[in-house]
Amino acid sequence: MENIALVVGATGITGSNLAQELISEGWTTYGLARNPNSNIKGLIPVKADLLDEENLTEALQNISPTHLFFTTWMRNDTEEENIKINSALVRNLLKILSQKKSVQHVGLVTGLKHYLGPFETYAKEGSMPETPLREEQPRLKYPNFYYAQEDAVYEAAERDNFTWSIHRPHTVIGYAVGNLMNLGTTLAIYASICKETGRKFIFPGSSAQWNGLSDVTDARILAKQLIWASTNEAAKNQAFNITNGDVFRWKWLWEKIADYFQIEFEGFENEIRPLEKELQNDHTLWEEITEKYDLKENNLAKISSAWHTDLDLGRPIEVMTDMAKSRKLGFTTFQSTLDSFTDLFEKLKEEKLIP
Numbered sequence: 001m002e003n004i005a006l007v008v009g010a011t012g013i014t015g016s017n018l019a020q021e022l023i024s025e026g027w028t029t030y031g032l033a034r035n036p037n038s039n040i041k042g043l044i045p046v047k048a049d050l051l052d053e054e055n056l057t058e059a060l061q062n063i064s065p066t067h068l069f070f071t072t073w074m075r076n077d078t079e080e081e082n083i084k085i086n087s088a089l090v091r092n093l094l095k096i097l098s099q100k101k102s103v104q105h106v107g108l109v110t111g112l113k114h115y116l117g118p119f120e121t122y123a124k125e126g127s128m129p130e131t132p133l134r135e136e137q138p139r140l141k142y143p144n145f146y147y148a149q150e151d152a153v154y155e156a157a158e159r160d161n162f163t164w165s166i167h168r169p170h171t172v173i174g175y176a177v178g179n180l181m182n183l184g185t186t187l188a189i190y191a192s193i194c195k196e197t198g199r200k201f202i203f204p205g206s207s208a209q210w211n212g213l214s215d216v217t218d219a220r221i222l223a224k225q226l227i228w229a230s231t232n233e234a235a236k237n238q239a240f241n242i243t244n245g246d247v248f249r250w251k252w253l254w255e256k257i258a259d260y261f262q263i264e265f266e267g268f269e270n271e272i273r274p275l276e277k278e279l280q281n282d283h284t285l286w287e288e289i290t291e292k293y294d295l296k297e298n299n300l301a302k303i304s305s306a307w308h309t310d311l312d313l314g315r316p317i318e319v320m321t322d323m324a325k326s327r328k329l330g331f332t333t334f335q336s337t338l339d340s341f342t343d344l345f346e347k348l349k350e351e352k353l354i355p
Contacts, residue, residue: 001066002028002066003026003027003028003066003067003231004027004028004029004030004063004064004065004066004067004102005019005022005027005028005029005030005065005066005067005068005069006030006032006046006060006063006065006067006068006069007019007022007029007030007031007032007069007071008032008033008050008068008069008070008071008072008089008093009032009033009070009071009072009073010031010032010033010036010040010043010045010071011031011033011035011036011037011176012071012072012176013172013174013175013176013182013219014071014109014169014172014174014176014219014222014223015031015033015069015071015072015176016031016039016040016175016176016219017174017175017176017219017220017222017223018069018071018219018222018223018226018227019031019040019043020040020043020223021220021223021224021227022223022227023040023041023042023043025227027067028044029042029043029044030043030044030045030046030063030065031043031044031045031046032046032048032050032059033045033046033047033048033072034047034048034049035047046059046060046063047059048060050072050088050089050092050093051085051088051089051092053092053095053096056092056093056096057096060096060097064100064102065097065102065103066102066103066104066105067103067104067105067106067107067230068093068094068097068103068105068106068107069106069107069109069226069230070089070090070093070106070107070108070109070149070153071109072089073086073089073145073149074086074089079118079142079143079144079145080143082118082145083143083144083145083148085145086145086148086149087145087148087149087151087152089149090108090149090152090153090156091152091155091156094106094152094153094156094160095156098156098159098160101160103160103162104162104163105162105163105164105165105230105236106153106156106157106162106163106164106165107164107165107166107167107226107229107230108149108150108153108164108165108166108167109167109169109222109226110146110149110150110166110167110168111146111168111169111170112133112168112169112170112319112321113144113146114139114144114146114147114168115129115133115137115140115168116128116129116315116319117140117142117144118142118143118144118145128316128317131317131318131319131320131321132320132321132322133241133319133320133321133322134241134321134322134325135168135238135239135240135241135322135325150166150239153166157237163236163237164236164237165226165229165230165235165236165237165238165239165240166238166239166240167222167225167226167229167239167240167242168239168240168241168242168321169217169222169241169242169243170214170215170216170217170243170319170320170321171183171216171217171312172216172217172218172219172222173216173217173218173219173337173340173341173344174218174219174220174340174344175219175344175347175348175351176219182304182305182308183216183305183308183309183312184340184341184344184345185303185304185344185348185353186275186304186305186306186308186309187257187309187341188344188345188348188353188354189286189300189303189304189354190275190278190279190304190306191257191258191260191261191263192261192289192354192355193279193282193285193286193289194261194263195261195262195263195355196285196289196355197285200263200264200265200266201254201257201258201261201263201264201265201266202265202266202273202278203250203251203254203265203266203267203268203273203313204272204273204274204275204278204306204309204310204313204314205250205268205272205310205312205313205314205315206268206272206313206314206315206316207268208315208316208317208318209250209268209312209313209314209315209318209319210249210250210251210254210267210268211249211251211268211318212249212317212318212319213247213248213249213318213320214247214248214249214250214318214319214320215243215244215246215247215248215320215321215337216243216244216337216340217242217243217244218244218335218337218340220335221242221243221244221245221333221334221335222242224331224333225240225242225326225331225333228326228330228331228333229326229331232329232330232331234329234330235326235329235330235331238325238329240325240326240331241321241322241323241325241326242323242326243320243321243323244334244335244336244337244340245323245333245334245335246334246335246336246337247320248337248338250313251267251268253337253338253341254267256338256341257341260341260342260345261345272310272314274306274310274314275306275309275310275313276306276307276310278306279300279304279306282300283299283300283301286298286299286300287300289355292355293352293355294352295352295353295354295355296351296352296353297353303353
């Protein structure tokens with residue numbers, strides 16, 4: 001039977017990398033987004049608004065996916081709004097697809113806020129989980145839109161008899177422009193500004209992050225785990241952590257990134273020095289850099305997300321995950337973290353997004 005994938009959030013860092021992997025493996029692949037692009041060869045774009053059921057019904061009229069991969073979310077001002085909106089995104093889509101009776105598996109991408117809490121209570125001292133983070137750790141007492149999205153999948157699976165998998169990456173590293181949470185691209189932009197101006201590449205995070213162990217998730221390895229879980233019987237109806245499989249300390253990786261860009265760096269010194277503050281007056285400078293090097297995107301706010309990088313690197317504890325669960329079931333793919341960053345930097349140069 002033909003595998004027909006519907007990737008929700010196909011323009012994002014996770015969705016675009018997943019779509020490319022599916023197409024390379026011979027899947028018929030549709031990419032749903034509010035503003036789909038045609039940058040991925042072989043991807044069939046679907047323009048739809050997940051909050052508009054009538055629009056969604058019309059957009060999916062002739063599409064009957066066997067596999068649904070949900071990789072998107074919408075950021076709102078409060079966690080209560082996050083819960084309301086983001087659970088509706090999942091619920092609306094599954095309700096409309098229910099009538100087709102074609103869906104065999106749903107893969108949902110969430111993240112480590114499952115263990116750390118939502119943005120409003122994010123990694124506050126005194127409420128920290130034990131690391132490495134493991135899938136069996138119970139839900140936190142705080143409201144969390146990841147839990148609401150999971151519950152929407154569980155309800156629909158019960159109703160429509162499909163299997164599911166939940167995927168919890170750490171910070172996702174990979175190529176996708178305009179993604180809300182793109183630490184790798186943000187650091188590349190910051191390093192490029194430092195190189196142009198002679199400024200030092202200052203670590204913006206906490207002592208715990210600088211000195212402690214960490215891991216990240218390459219978007220390509222996340223894509224591979226999503227496909228593996230959707231086609232492997234032993235992996236179905238399970239939640240999985242997903243990271244590269246190596247660990248590092250930022251004090252090692254920060255120097256490696258500085259070496260790549262041939263710039264001087266400064267590590268953690270006494271206090272957190274937020275990147276959002278460091279870049280706040282650089283919008284005109286970035287416009288000048290893009291003009292000088294004939295780059296494609298001159299809007300600093302569109303191409304970088306310093307606020308999210310500050311959240312990630314400002315955590316008061318080291319954050320790393322346990323990958324034993326999926327490994328025991330046969331997912332043994334590995335990715336070098338340094339390669340994740342340098343591959344991304346090379347792609348950004350190739351696409352004329354950094355000098």
